[in-house]
Amino acid sequence: MSMVTHVHRLLPALVLAALCTTANAAGVDLQSLEKQLNDVGARIQRLQDLTEVEIVQHAYGYYVDKAQWRSLSDLFAENATLEIGGKGVFTGKARVFEYMTVGLGPIGPRNNSLIDHQQFQCLPTIHDDGVTAEARCIAFVMSSGGWGHVYYEDDYIKENGVWKFKKLHGPFNMYSGYKLGWVDQVTVNTFPEKFPPWPDLPPTIIYLTYPSYYIEPFHYPNPVTGKPMPAPSPRAGGEAFGR
Amino acid sequence: MSMVTHVHRLLPALVLAALCTTANAAGVDLQSLEKQLNDVGARIQRLQDLTEVEIVQHAYGYYVDKAQWRSLSDLFAENATLEIGGKGVFTGKARVFEYMTVGLGPIGPRNNSLIDHQQFQCLPTIHDDGVTAEARCIAFVMSSGGWGHVYYEDDYIKENGVWKFKKLHGPFNMYSGYKLGWVDQVTVNTFPEKFPPWPDLPPTIIYLTYPSYYIEPFHYPNPVTGKPMPAPSPRAGGEAFGR
Amino acid sequence: MSMVTHVHRLLPALVLAALCTTANAAGVDLQSLEKQLNDVGARIQRLQDLTEVEIVQHAYGYYVDKAQWRSLSDLFAENATLEIGGKGVFTGKARVFEYMTVGLGPIGPRNNSLIDHQQFQCLPTIHDDGVTAEARCIAFVMSSGGWGHVYYEDDYIKENGVWKFKKLHGPFNMYSGYKLGWVDQVTVNTFPEKFPPWPDLPPTIIYLTYPSYYIEPFHYPNPVTGKPMPAPSPRAGGEAFGR
Numbered sequence: 001m002s003m004v005t006h007v008h009r010l011l012p013a014l015v016l017a018a019l020c021t022t023a024n025a026a027g028v029d030l031q032s033l034e035k036q037l038n039d040v041g042a043r044i045q046r047l048q049d050l051t052e053v054e055i056v057q058h059a060y061g062y063y064v065d066k067a068q069w070r071s072l073s074d075l076f077a078e079n080a081t082l083e084i085g086g087k088g089v090f091t092g093k094a095r096v097f098e099y100m101t102v103g104l105g106p107i108g109p110r111n112n113s114l115i116d117h118q119q120f121q122c123l124p125t126i127h128d129d130g131v132t133a134e135a136r137c138i139a140f141v142m143s144s145g146g147w148g149h150v151y152y153e154d155d156y157i158k159e160n161g162v163w164k165f166k167k168l169h170g171p172f173n174m175y176s177g178y179k180l181g182w183v184d185q186v187t188v189n190t191f192p193e194k195f196p197p198w199p200d201l202p203p204t205i206i207y208l209t210y211p212s213y214y215i216e217p218f219h220y221p222n223p224v225t226g227k228p229m230p231a232p233s234p235r236a237g238g239e240a241f242g243r
Numbered sequence: 244m245s246m247v248t249h250v251h252r253l254l255p256a257l258v259l260a261a262l263c264t265t266a267n268a269a270g271v272d273l274q275s276l277e278k279q280l281n282d283v284g285a286r287i288q289r290l291q292d293l294t295e296v297e298i299v300q301h302a303y304g305y306y307v308d309k310a311q312w313r314s315l316s317d318l319f320a321e322n323a324t325l326e327i328g329g330k331g332v333f334t335g336k337a338r339v340f341e342y343m344t345v346g347l348g349p350i351g352p353r354n355n356s357l358i359d360h361q362q363f364q365c366l367p368t369i370h371d372d373g374v375t376a377e378a379r380c381i382a383f384v385m386s387s388g389g390w391g392h393v394y395y396e397d398d399y400i401k402e403n404g405v406w407k408f409k410k411l412h413g414p415f416n417m418y419s420g421y422k423l424g425w426v427d428q429v430t431v432n433t434f435p436e437k438f439p440p441w442p443d444l445p446p447t448i449i450y451l452t453y454p455s456y457y458i459e460p461f462h463y464p465n466p467v468t469g470k471p472m473p474a475p476s477p478r479a480g481g482e483a484f485g486r
Numbered sequence: 487m488s489m490v491t492h493v494h495r496l497l498p499a500l501v502l503a504a505l506c507t508t509a510n511a512a513g514v515d516l517q518s519l520e521k522q523l524n525d526v527g528a529r530i531q532r533l534q535d536l537t538e539v540e541i542v543q544h545a546y547g548y549y550v551d552k553a554q555w556r557s558l559s560d561l562f563a564e565n566a567t568l569e570i571g572g573k574g575v576f577t578g579k580a581r582v583f584e585y586m587t588v589g590l591g592p593i594g595p596r597n598n599s600l601i602d603h604q605q606f607q608c609l610p611t612i613h614d615d616g617v618t619a620e621a622r623c624i625a626f627v628m629s630s631g632g633w634g635h636v637y638y639e640d641d642y643i644k645e646n647g648v649w650k651f652k653k654l655h656g657p658f659n660m661y662s663g664y665k666l667g668w669v670d671q672v673t674v675n676t677f678p679e680k681f682p683p684w685p686d687l688p689p690t691i692i693y694l695t696y697p698s699y700y701i702e703p704f705h706y707p708n709p710v711t712g713k714p715m716p717a718p719s720p721r722a723g724g725e726a727f728g729r
Binding site for chain 3: 284352353
Binding site: 121 | 516526527537538541551552598606626650
């Protein structure tokens with residue numbers, strides 16, 4: 001064989017070697033990049049989910065303000081539950097609508113009525129499945145009836161890409177008339193038979209509001225220690241925990 | 244041709260084939276990765292924009308609290324408009340400054356004056372163009388004059404990468420003195436000639452506050468159904484919708 | 487040499503040339519993609535950090551509400567400081583706990599006590615180092631003692647991936663009893679010797695609350711101009727700035 005032919009025989013081998021190196025290198029990087037992109041996508045999705053869950057809660061507040069009961073009940077999943085104060089549990093979107101229209105009055109604002117439900121301070125959690133979530137939030141209520149302070153511990157579900165209420169649980173921390181001031185004219189809690197409609201299930205917890213007290217259990221762990229919050233323990237005057 | 248030469252002839256062909264496969268594979272993946280990266284970048288940008296729009300609104304509240312009228316008017320685009328309560332429309336940044344200094348008093352806090360404008364509950368929307376936005380927010384006002392509850396439906400514009408107010412529209416839901424309580428001593432609304440300065444344009448909407456009512460139209464669709472909110476319909480006592 | 491052999495000699499060269507082009511092209515794109523991915527990762531991290539810093543602040547509010555002093559002091563870094571109202575500076579997590587338990591009462595809620603500290607309106611900043619942050623926030627206090635309005639300018643530190651308070655600074659804007667109304671029955675400020683425990687360091691600032699005034703300096707620049715907020719200048723009645 002001539003020298004030239006020998007070189008011919010070597011070149012393709014070198015090429016193949018180079019090619020393999022390149023192909024491998026590119027292959028590995030592409031794989032790693034694709035994984036990184038997926039991770040990044042998941043992190044963005046979680047941030048979007050946090051935003052959207054809060055928006056459902058904020059919209060709820062605006063709809064209460066103006067008695068927009070149809071818009072409000074549309075925020076709930078078909079088989080969602082609602083439990084506000086001590087009235088018991090209402091199951092299903094249709095009963096959420098009934099709770100509002102029968103219990104609180106007809107759709108739409110009216111003269112001499114103010115029912116502002118101001119929403120803020122959420123601690124939202126998107127679960128690992130990406131389609132269920134929880135949030136602890138507050139409503140500061142300023143109404144023609146007086147003052148209110150409500151904790152929410154709500155569950156949300158993502159159906160067809162849309163976050164909805166799965167469970168709204170809004171125990172009162174304080175409710176009071178405004179005339180004598182919110183320390184001297186308190187409502188200790190609602191109860192199932194106080195006004196129609198009647199609930200589907202009894203209250204999940206019996207408690208009194210200020211001047212008694214109740215602590216709605218936190219779904220949210222301590223954000224620094226990561227430890228779950230201590231479970232509530234019953235005590236005279238309400239529910240307490242953390243001792 | 245010898246067997247060896249024949250192999251020589253085949254190898255480059257194999258190499259080329261392998262190369263093409265690799266190049267194609269890499270090419271397709273890179274293109275897809277680049278597209279994914281762009282999508283990801285756009286999603287992050289939207290989240291950043293949501294954050295920045297809220298910060299403009301939050302900063303506005305802090306500046307009102309302490310009568311920082313220069314800092315406040317700097318939050319507005321050059322040709323922005325401002326319409327608060329029933330005072331009419333002020334056009335341009337300079338008139339925003341005039342509204343504050345002439346209408347509300349000199350720059351800086353003073354004794355016996357409290358004008359806290361607490362901001363929360365935003366429903367922000369970044370439009371597809373990425374440079375215009377809207378938000379519905381609330382101000383809960385606690386002042387030495389009394390109580391207030393204000394809805395905002397504000398427009399924002401991004402100029403040179405910076406979000407600013409394009410339009411601030413803050414109709415009152417309730418305003419009242421604190422002495423007799425916010426149910427018994429209400430201010431039904433401001434009007435253009437109530438105090439100087441005079442507006443550039445008349446109010447865009449005539450309405451009364453609590454004990455009457457008005458619903459500022461929602462730019463934000465129902466977050467679950469995606470349907471636009473029902474348009475307000477005039478009714479005795481104010482504006483109502485949703486029936 | 488035969489024509490065939492000549493072609494054999496050329497093919498590998500063509501292959502090599504093609505290969506180099508492909509490898510280069512892929513190499514450049516991969517590098518650029520990797521850089522873009524890192525940028526994107528950093529932007530997401532900042533958004534997550536903003537969320538987490540707010541959650542520490544929100545959790546603080548919930549823990550105050552129910553006198554969860556252990557959970558509350560766990561939100562602080564080991565050598566963090568706390569300065570609330572005019573009581574002076576408490577240094578270290580143990581003294582934060584002491585401030586709460588000795589100064590404000592035992593762990594847990596009790597009858598006739600309401601100490602709601604509602605949190606909102608944050609202006610958070612994550613510093614370039616990614617492990618220190620600041621936020622200006624508000625607490626709107628509604629308690630059995632009366633009303634309060636508190637500005638926070640807090641520092642946070644990220645230790646082992648977890649955001650904590652590094653410094654909590656909460657000067658009062660207004661504090662008042664609710665009986666005569668929050669304009670007529672004000673508390674002008676606390677001071678170190680008012681109630682135990684005694685602070686480690688004197689107050690960093692002497693000021694009076696409403697009907698006097700004080701402006702807590704803004705760490706946050708004007709979000710539109712980017713200019714730092716004007717420094718406070720002392721004036722009769724408190725601190726003022728922006729003139």
